Amino acid sequence: MTQPPFDRVLVANRGEIAVRVIRTLRRLGIRAIAVYSDADADAPHIRLADEAIRLGPAPASESYLDPEKLVAAALATGAQAVHPGYGFLSEHVGFARACADAGMVFIGPGETALEVMGDKIRAKRHVAASGVPVVPGVDDADPAPPGGRLSDDALVEASRAVGFPAIVKPSAGGGGKGMQLAHDAAELAAAIPAARRIARAAFGDDSLLVERFIERPRHIEVQILADAHGHVVHLGERECSLQRRHQKVVEEAPSPFVDADTRERLGQAACAAAASVGYVGAGTVEFLVSDASPGEFFFIEMNTRLQVEHPVTELVTGLDLVEQQVRVAAGEPLAFGQADVALRGHAVEARVYAESPERGFLPSTGDVLAWRAPTGDGVRVDAGIATGSTVTAHYDPMLAKVIAWGSDRAEALDRLDAALADTVVLGVETNLAFLRRLLALPEVREGALTTELIDALPDEPLGPASPALRAAAAGALAAAAGRAEGEAGSREGAAHAWQRETGWRPGAHRAPRVRLEPVAGVAPGPVLVELPIGARNEASAGTEASARSETSIAPDGTVWAHTNGRTAAFRPVDRRTALDARLARERGGGGTGSADPVLRAPMPGTVTAVFVADGDPVETGDAILAIEAMKMEHRMTATVTGAAFVSVAVGDQVARDQAVARIEAGAAAPEDPHEGTDRTAAADPAQAARETRSIPR
Template sequence: MATIDAGSRPFERVLVANRGEIAVRVIRTLRRLGIRSIAVFSDADADAPHVRLADEAVRIGPAPAAQSYLDPDRIIAAARDTGAQAVHPGYGFLSEHAGFAEACRRAGIVFIGPGDEALAVMGDKIRAKRHVAASGVPVVPGVADPALDDDGLLAAGLQVGFPLLVKPSAGGGGKGMQVVRDAGELADAIPAARRIARTSFGDDTLLLERLIERPRHIEVQVLADAHGSVIHLGERECSLQRRHQKVVEEAPSPLLDEATRERIGRAACDAARSVAYLGAGTVEFLVSDAAPEEFFFIEMNTRLQVEHPVTELVTGVDLVEQQLRIAAGEPLPLQQEDVRLVGHAVEARVYAEAPERGFLPSTGEVLAWGAPTGDGVRVDAGIRGGQHVTADYDPMLAKVIALGADRTEALERLDAALAGTVVLGVDTNIAFVRRLIAEPAVQAGSLDTTLIDRLPAPEAVPASPGQLAAAASAVLGDGVATTADPSAGPRAWADAAGWRIGAHRTPSVLLAPRDAPDAVTAVTAVTAGTLPTPTTDGATVRIAADGTIWVHAEGSTTAFVQHDRRELASARRAAAVRGGVAANPELRAPMPGTVTAVFVADGDHVDEGAPVIAIEAMKMEHRITATTAGIVRLAASVGDLVSRDQPVARIEPAVDTTDAASASLASQEEHEQEHTNAV
């Protein structure tokens, strides 16, 4: 990657005010440059990879981010105590916090980021849109008035027209954004977006934008030094998103031609100059798929982006190094004409979430972690085996990036790398991403921000015979497991080694995928003379404390549960008895989190599908709705911490007052008739 002088060090000691994969990534560049790295950590991260990798580490508080990574005073104190000359904020947390940047300067510490004007203007989406529009840059029509309350926003939104995008003015990452298509949806979305914005960013100001159907999200990486130089490093295509959260990014965009690339790059540089930008930043645009020459400013991110590795791979520029050197007052080593885009890079974000369960966040202990290798493969990760993934932080675990000579090779390498990525103990989106990049539209480069939403709901990948065998071997511990294929007909039992008429019964186990507990398979073990180890023949197996058997084999991961024969038979009989019940009346938390809203009162009548409770975890809000009509009985209130599958409410059958009155009247008439007959 490009450097000015391999022997020079812009700083001697730098504190990294972040965690996870971005902290690890920054520390690696610090170590390469010979700069002493200082990590900070919460109680939840005491033994995290970034803490182990750093030269020094300082505890800054308990697990909640508000009491640790989001507390400017604790970060400043850690920097002072360790003699740090500069602070690198990474992304998220305090990276775009103008008050934190100012506090660093007051303490005599260099903030590795832009100046006050850029943070103030571009950190507020409303102000940023007004600022850029005043400079002649096209912006999306909408409402950007921080003085409007909920009713005012609703009225203004009706004037703009539908569909609309409701989005927090502060923050980023798509958190709190909601698409609404009519007045009723807008009335519900505004208070929900305010709650998320207030919780995530401490600022509940909202703005509304006209939703451009099937747009492409393209962003431009810029670098600006203190000597007046501003350049761009090409664009990144970030159109593969789910609920405004990026999933796969690539560089360069398959949409833009050279002329459009030059125009959009120049516009990004102009936006940076307008606020006297300093350091690395990203200017984001919406580009029409039908008319690529048209683009609209969305916002400017005044920090390093999650997807920066794809730019680094195609340009050969270490963006973290350039941030450090710019912050130290050095000039950029490149002119615009020096920038060359070579090859194609694609990045996939690995999240701790369950796509088959509505992409709900997943928490738990990482039982095994294995990073892939291969030509052109890069992995930025901040996890290790034995680490606990909690609901305190963002669910992203790692980024897997692949560089190829062209886009086809990059996608092929990425798929192979994802197949070789091992994460056991928590659910991930790896299988979903592999299916996504195999989609014909993605392969063809025909992308837009709604593509994922139009795909069928994700389904679990069926367990393979190899995965079943590996799981059974780990449970039985006395041989190699095999499964009998029912499609083999009469020969199935003969081919299942170990089974013989009149012979000693071979040990067997009943296994089913955890998320498909009814898909039970009987697996037998055949003595093989040697016991299988946790990792053999390409399979990685771990058994969790709750008995779940996690297996990675043949490029995919499945979690299995073991069934007891008697309990299984009993459960099936009970299920048959309940066969006439339309829906489970008990509402359970689909994920661990905090109850942020209760939409009904105990004893209220609700219709099927009505929202009952909202639970937030990992900065995402999930609404639990009534499964049937009836009377709601609440078992949780706002502020409660709930665990996965914990009952939070129950829907009881409503008593029809008309039928009850009729029954009462009929009973009275019957009694009177009996009395008359008696007389």
């Protein structure tokens, strides 16, 4: 057996990437050291590691984003190297420097690469000087005087030469977080302060870059590997065009759009960009390619770390990128050259998020009552959850990645769809049904992808609960009730038949009935399920569910069911509640009634902005406040015309459905649409009209 590159490596991350890195470390014979916050004390990556160190409380700023705590943990455990994963401090030059100063290897590129490529403005100038094509744009440090910066108004004026539509990007950070799209100067004026606020909160740096937005763009990225001996190779490209508000959803390798000649030119440009900063390790160079001009591409940025979507490259090349990172960081030369790299078959990855597509993709939190990963030929799952895990608002909402390989693209897509249908997550809402809908689109099957495809999709109304889902949920509730009755009977001795039996009638037996109200996954509306005799003692009796169906009941009584590739949650409703609801509907003439003047938080999170003062007059649709959680900022708007009164302040933590503001109807409205007063940054009606904005990785 060959000597492992290191004896002990600390993984400075959490979730599925920590699990994935730890698996490779252990395969290489390296002792894996995990870190965790209080929210992750029993997380899968902790159980898999050889040892684990507590960092601190749940907030990332007090745990995973604290370089001093991470370095101290590494020193305390005798780690020789630190693997940062992705996100958090993976591209933080200060963290890399702190590791080096402490005598440990940072498994990533050197400081020069991190400094240059970690700043979009500097990176763009640098690669342009190396002959790599870049998108036309302007930044707020150019043409400002030395040491100065353009004001927001001046940046708008300077951006007119770039043309519209334009996209605003924070210079620091990566993965699209804080990006804002503007179709004209008015939208740009609103987008700039919003982008600054997000960038300042996320990266501590609110400098911005404005670039021309490429129409019908495709997002193509190239994986590179480089060692400390001057060798740089590329491993082909990945298609990452299926994005929702700049956040990647589905990725694949190779791209169905890129031909062999373009692949070679993209690869050469990526290698040139990496070589220009003396890059060492695994990295990704991202490009925009116009769907209308396949041979033309532009540099976007370089991610100086492992990418979320790296598994598709691994499946088509047969390489373990984490192993390559570790070996290169230990000083080993690459064991292969460009001529040795061959792409075999096709791979597609889908990101499973804890979010509710039917509620505008708002994040979902809660306890995972059941988790079952799919299996099958060519299927791989990278997950950071287990049954019993808790999904909190402190971290990114991605739960797992489901990846499928096939001999061709059609087979890979078919395998991925089957795997998603067989993926079970009960207890929190997910995007699994949305992913399957996306994969079934003709444009996706044909490979006609652009970064605008998902955002242009019409809302898909929820369908009714299938008989299989209704019966599975009702059967689980009846079985639980039967167990509870049995336990009560055993405690009380021989109970009277009137207390012991249900559904009993003189001369007959009425089948038990269960009233359900859908909570998630299916269209709302009361459901009455009549079960066959004995169903309350047999959870699956009388259902149409397959043998792979699963159900779980949450502590609050909500029942979750998965069967035939669909998941839904129901709440049991007693007869009195059902009657009251029916009478209320009848009194209201069957309509939905007037809008609720009380605004309630759609998700747990942090108040990031308040746009009005108490008593301010507002009109329906005016922005009242913004809440951010799990990389999404949601703008809450007035539901009626009147006077606004806000019960929270910037920085407050709020719970889902918590009342945060109310609108007192009847107050005089302004003649012009209300623009509000942002207590953290200037607001604008064009931006206020946007209710939900994703802040992608």
